[in-house]
Amino acid sequence: xxxxxxxxxxxxxxxxxxxxxxxxxxxxxxxxxxxxxxxxxxxxxxxxxxxxxxxxxxxxxxxxxxxxxxxxxxxxxxxxxxxxxxxxxxxxxxxxxxxxxxxxxxxxxxxxxxxxxxxxxxxxxxxxxxxxxxxxxxxxxxxxxxxxxxxx
Numbered sequence: 001x002x003x004x005x006x007x008x009x010x011x012x013x014x015x016x017x018x019x020x021x022x023x024x025x026x027x028x029x030x031x032x033x034x035x036x037x038x039x040x041x042x043x044x045x046x047x048x049x050x051x052x053x054x055x056x057x058x059x060x061x062x063x064x065x066x067x068x069x070x071x072x073x074x075x076x077x078x079x080x081x082x083x084x085x086x087x088x089x090x091x092x093x094x095x096x097x098x099x100x101x102x103x104x105x106x107x108x109x110x111x112x113x114x115x116x117x118x119x120x121x122x123x124x125x126x127x128x129x130x131x132x133x134x135x136x137x138x139x140x141x142x143x144x145x146x147x148x149x150x151x152x
Contacts, residue, residue: 003075008040008047015075022080022121026073029130037138038070046074046083051138061149070141071133079110079117082129086136088114089148097132104128 005011008027015023030049031040039052043066050067053059060066072083087094101109101116104125110117118124136144 002045005042007042011042011047019075019080022124023073023075025126026080026082026124026129029126030071030133033130033133035134035137043069043072046072048072051142055138056142068145079119082116082118083114084132085114086141086144089144093135100128101125
């Protein structure tokens with residue numbers, strides 16, 4: 001679902017009531033644990049955590065006017081989406097997350113390439129997402145991004 005929001009706070013004000021508390025907790029887990037160098041903003045119609053141009057002037061290769069995306073969260077029609085580009089780019093990090101998710105959450109992980117679909121609001125692994133948010137600095141992400149995507 002796309003919301004017409006210019007800021008993360010405007011986005012949060014528009015989501016359905018039953019999603020507000022889980023989204024607020026998810027947002028807090030990310031904000032409180034993300035290393036320095038990232039910035040919260042709107043990105044692709046979602047709340048995004050990006051490497052701003054002040055840290056990485058080249059921006060995103062798909063559209064250099066945009067900052068380099070890293071994590072996004074969104075209230076979708078049937079789930080909350082948690083998108084982490086680092087897991088998409090780093091198989092070791094992905095394997096760690098999948099293994100830890102299985103230890104901490106009952107039920108099957110519903111995941112695409114970089115999207116974790118959180119369908120059960122009472123089973124969102126906030127602490128696991130907090131740990132994942134701490135695992136990669138902005139400089140780590142820039143190096144991995146440049147290695148995997150920049151010069152393709």
